[in-house]
Amino acid sequence: MNQPLPSRFPLDQAPWGLLEGLKPGDAFFSSPATTLLGRGTAHARHTPDARPETLDAAARELFDTARAQGHPDPVIMGLIPFNHADSARLFVPRELLRAAPGTFEQCPASAPLETRALAITPEPSPEHYCQAVDSALTLFETTALNKVVLARSLRADTQAPVDAQALLKRLLSINPRGYNFALPAGDTESLVGASPELLIRRVGNRIIANPLAGSVPRHSDPQEDQRRAEGLYVSDKDLREHALVVEAIVTALRPLCRTLEVPEGPEVIATDRMWHLSTTIEGELADPTMTSLSVAAALHPTPAVCGAPWQDAHQAIASFEGFERGYFTGLVGWCDATGDGEWAIAIRCAELAPDHVRVFAGAGVVPGSSPQGELEETAAKMRTMLDAMGLDYEDDATNVTA
Numbered sequence: 092m093n094q095p096l097p098s099r100f101p102l103d104q105a106p107w108g109l110l111e112g113l114k115p116g117d118a119f120f121s122s123p124a125t126t127l128l129g130r131g132t133a134h135a136r137h138t139p140d141a142r143p144e145t146l147d148a149a150a151r152e153l154f155d156t157a158r159a160q161g162h163p164d165p166v167i168m169g170l171i172p173f174n175h176a177d178s179a180r181l182f183v184p185r186e187l188l189r190a191a192p193g194t195f196e197q198c199p200a201s202a203p204l205e206t207r208a209l210a211i212t213p214e215p216s217p218e219h220y221c222q223a224v225d226s227a228l229t230l231f232e233t234t235a236l237n238k239v240v241l242a243r244s245l246r247a248d249t250q251a252p253v254d255a256q257a258l259l260k261r262l263l264s265i266n267p268r269g270y271n272f273a274l275p276a277g278d279t280e281s282l283v284g285a286s287p288e289l290l291i292r293r294v295g296n297r298i299i300a301n302p303l304a305g306s307v308p309r310h311s312d313p314q315e316d317q318r319r320a321e322g323l324y325v326s327d328k329d330l331r332e333h334a335l336v337v338e339a340i341v342t343a344l345r346p347l348c349r350t351l352e353v354p355e356g357p358e359v360i361a362t363d364r365m366w367h368l369s370t371t372i373e374g375e376l377a378d379p380t381m382t383s384l385s386v387a388a389a390l391h392p393t394p395a396v397c398g399a400p401w402q403d404a405h406q407a408i409a410s411f412e413g414f415e416r417g418y419f420t421g422l423v424g425w426c427d428a429t430g431d432g433e434w435a436i437a438i439r440c441a442e443l444a445p446d447h448v449r450v451f452a453g454a455g456v457v458p459g460s461s462p463q464g465e466l467e468e469t470a471a472k473m474r475t476m477l478d479a480m481g482l483d484y485e486d487d488a489t490n491v492t493a
């Protein structure tokens with residue numbers, strides 16, 4: 092299922108050429124299956140909330156409006172927030188260009204950006220984060236909560252706006268096989284990232300999900316790096332953390348699917364900075380009219396970004412995390428008028444604003460987690476974006492006394 096999507100659209104040019112055309116206000120999404128550049132906006136909906144029914148209704152309206160105005164084959168691109176109470180941004184681009192996937196590896200290597208930061212502020216502080224993990228560990232003993240994903244962010248005030256196109260080029264040269272994206276996230280903001288995680292791809296009645304959970308930072312020494320990957324395979328804590336995600340996705344997909352293939356155990360995959368436990372689940376939809384967006388909305392948020400049970404985890408995040416996630420740990424992707432599409436989890440990403448950037452990362456907390464371990468995991472995850480922007484930041488170890 093990682094071969095190019097059978098395209099009903101002409102392939103306009105090589106992927107790299109597509110990226111060269113990215114302008115402020117445009118939307119770019121590349122995956123192992125396709126590359127899309129949405130130029131401008133023909134029709135948009137900023138939904139009042141991100142509940143599945145609201146998203147479905149907004150998508151139907153967008154397709155109807157686009158067709159009524161003469162668009163023969165509209166495609167929706169968009170950002171869906173973590174929180175169901177927040178607004179999603181769905182839009183049909185004025186012009187859509189598509190390229191075949193997979194040739195980013197042959198593209199010229201791009202250097203990291205040289206971002207000048209006036210100040211870098213952790214929001215919340217490392218100390219607050221460690222206390223949040225500690226509070227979650229207490230909840231495991233006293234409530235039904237089994238897992239919660241706790242996140243934090245860094246705000247870097249910048250002298251000049253970070254260039255989304257240059258940042259994407261760098262991300263594609265270090266993560267050519269991931270889900271790389273840049274989409275407008277506000278009047279002057281955009282969300283740019285290199286996610287390793289596919290929530291759902293639909294091609295006809297076939298679907299594929301690729302949840303990740305259970306992680307360890309990579310190491311510059313190849314032997315130690317290998318040792319860490321092997322350790323992840325047998326880490327009880329990480330396998331439990333992973334199993335909860337697979338279980339939730341399988342439970343949500345079963346009623347939607349005629350067939351579902353679930354491997355017995357996870358494999359280990361690498362990004363530039365992390366090793367992750369990964370499971371590829373494939374199935375055949377029972378109702379082939381169900382769109383990629385509807386399937387994504389039915390699954391979101393999985394315990395890879397929220398926790399289990401869902402309501403308890405959501406409550407713990409609202410009580411302990413101390414910042415608004417917005418589109419971070421939401422969804423980014425596209426859906427065409429036949430329902431085919433891809434929705435990746437919006438992680439390993441940064442929000443770019445004219446005078447600052449905000450980088451995010453979260454980590455799954457389960458019984459057996461340690462505050463320091465999760466702090467280090469989130470620091471390592473943030474490095475993908477910090478390195479690409481050329482920003483230096485280390486948590487101040489003296490702050491961290493949970």
Ligand SMILES: C=C(O[C@H]1C=CC=C(C(=O)O)[C@@H]1O)C(=O)O
Nearest residue numbers: 304305306395438452453454455
């Ligand atoms: C929430 C994030 O990662 C999720 C996805 C992969 C592995 C994860 C983990 O091992 O904790 C998280 O569930 C993030 O990267 O910010």
